[in-house]
Amino acid sequence: MTSTPTPNQLRAQQLMAKHKMCIVHDWMTVMGGAEEVLKVMHELLPVPIHVAQYNAEKLKWAENADVRRHWISNLPLSKTKHYLYSPVLADVYRGFDLSEYDVVVSVSHTFAHHAKARPDAVHFGYYHTVARALWVPEIDGRVGEGFLRRKIADRLRRLDLEAAKNFTYVTANSNTAGARVEKFYKRPLDNVLYPCVNTEKWRDTPRDGDDEGYVMWSRLIPYKKFDLAIEAAKKLGFKLHVVGSGPYEPELKAMAQGHNNIIFDGRLPDAELKKLLSRAKGVLFPAYEDFGIVPVEAMAAGLPVVVFNQGGASETVLPEFGEHIAAQTPDELVAAIQRLEKKTYDPIALKAHAEKYSEERFRGELLDFIEAAIERGPNRRFIE
Template identity: 35%
Template sequence: MNLALVHDWLNQLGGAEDVLSALNRMFPRAPIFTSIYDRQRMPAAWRTWDIRSTWMDRLPGVHRRHQPYMPVFAWVWAHRRIPAEHDVILSNKSAFCIAAQGLHPDVRHICYCLTPTRFVYDFHAYANKERIPPGASAILRALNHYLRRWETRVAQRVTAFIAISREVQQRIRRHYGRESVIIYPPVEMPAGLPQIQDQGFYLIVSRLLPYKRIDLAIEAFGKLGLPLIIAGDGRDRPRLERLTARQGGSNIKLLGRIDDATLHRLLTACRAFIFPGVEDFGIAPIRAMAYGKPVIAYAGGGALDYVADGVTGTLFYPQTTDALVEAVLRHSGVTFAPVEIRRHAERFGVERFERELSEFLRGLGVAIED
């Protein structure tokens, strides 16, 4: 069968794009259908891929801030048809590309579901996290009822769902009334366990966005006085820099975007990885675990699938500064086994993802052309 890949938008790099990279390696001949594609912000190597976007690329500011255009994305995907030569659609979905359809009714749609659309099913939290202006928020909220009914309806056309975590599996059941299997996202593993180091600092590697709750870590480490390094960039960076300055800031460093060599050095040398937000899954913490490093994570979302308290890291609850402070102090009294942490991380490697996805597709009778 001839497969088409579908991805909501390509204007930022994150876990969804890691999955897309793995899918492209598995199916290099499959075109990638998306809504917008910012060639300048995405990896240069992707320019050799067959990426097919839409007229939405011409909308003002859509590549920098796509959130106010959410109803437009829904409309575009509701009316987009994948060319007739494709027998199978494999969507890598966090939003409205779940509506992608073929030109004939026999096309199978397998949805690798990163999450039911947060904009639709948890609008209040989404609007707060993304800081949508009040005027735009009021208009979008008025449309939300119709979008929710529409997405629930189009979800019934999907042939089969794959969830990325237990949390997402529960959301699929709750919002769509559909069952799913879990295939964890692919995480690139370093070759073998790197030489163990502990230079005493704690590490965050993340896009700097409000919902990542990096502000909790800055406040907690401001109280603790322990060294914290934050690598990554994003629109929340100015606010986080101001917060760091108010905390005294000498023990907290925001490095901005870093290259792979620097990331390797930081993961090798850190004491533990800090993960204070709620994620559908969370690839960055598992990368840290692949280096034998424990993770201090909020006890919610995808972290519950891989952070075993006292074994691969430390969980904290509730999602407050004081709870994170207490978790860091409790964590310092535990001796972790790097080899055991690495072994646990290997459950989430790329080869495992490719094997499980291929087996799942074959189980549906889907034989994909190489």
């Protein structure tokens, strides 16, 4: 039985009937936050996806999609160590042939914005962030030291500034990301389009108590700041669940050695994570992220969140839904947890607030902004 199309699906069908469209995306080699957004975007607009690197085994949802990958995707380590090809990816995207499309949607956090639409086409840009390794090395230090690395980075920064002039219409996934686009790329931002979060998956999480303490879940890498949570748990003695896996795991386990209140759960299926969240006091998220999906998922499950007061999480977690830390230090996190434990949070209000970042909201706003870009036409807008 065929379901009735939603209003947004009908709008998307009408848009695709009028225009030849495609999506350009950065590497599709792991299923992360950007790929979750791409999945929802492609479900709404099932048009060709142009990408440099693609690992079909990691993105099962795309097996029936028209993914047009570059030949570089077949080279050694391209699917597993995609970032090793960063010095040439700007040139790869610049070489994409997009001449058949009159509307191009480029979704970029590194190099996708280098793709060029034909002169009479509308080019819609959606930034998850600027290329942080090039512009914000204090957050992403992958460029590293050395003469050759610096020379490569200098060239990529010059190309990045040129690439930002490609777009007809520019959006970003948060005010934080938008401010970086305006600062580094000298581009006026047209709108903020917050990413979609699958709030439906979490909204039926019950509240069965708080005896499991605090939960922190993500990939175990340094900038996520799991070390702050571990130090806070060691000082206050609360139960801390570390959920996830990654290269930082051995170091974190060594840091937590001898403290039985700190539990490493590994990667958990959604059902197990929901069960854990149903008995938690709150979620910790002291990382600096351009948006940050985890805090919204936590609120959708009815839990308050402790976040860093910079970045996207500071925009989504309002004071009535958690606590902010002014600095990424254990003492700041300890103080925030102590404040949180003196307050009462309404799970119903938390869940309702999270719905502001739902997938259906994203679909509607995405179509609004693409239609606005088409109405504007192919004129380029940029600051010289």
